[in-house]
Amino acid sequence: MALLSILCYPDPRLHTVAKPVAVVDSRIKRLIADMLQTMYEAKGIGLAATQVDEHVRLIVIDVSEERDQPLVLVNPQLVWTSQETHINEEGCLSVPGIYDGVERFDAVTVSAQDGEGKSRLVQAEDLLAVCIQHEMDHLMGKVFVEYLSPLKRNRIKKKMLKAQREEQR
């Protein structure tokens, strides 16, 4: 396993639309293992392949307290969403230090394949539902700050670029 580097907003590669995974082969399994390790190391609750510059429809999630319940979703598709929505505070490993409110469905059902390529249906609510929606946005090239006002987004963009410049010194 290897730690992967996570793209930081406003890196244009974060806006790439991911392609479906044709088959869960050894390359994809290695990517899944590396993404899980990278997510745990970064203390995140979710990571999309897009964020590690791999543009395939694959996300990993773990919202458990003990960090021992990894969820792997390959080719996730929303098949049902609740009518109710809520605004939740979100953050993202690609936008470190920034948290803001985004409106999401309270509950969703997703069809996907697991890390072995088996089809499954996942019913999710609360934090897991929010996380799935956030990570699926990444696969469409969308970062959560794009739901915020242009003013806020520009402020975040400037702040990120400044931090990245300082890091390079």
Ligand code: NI
């Ligand atoms: Ni994110």
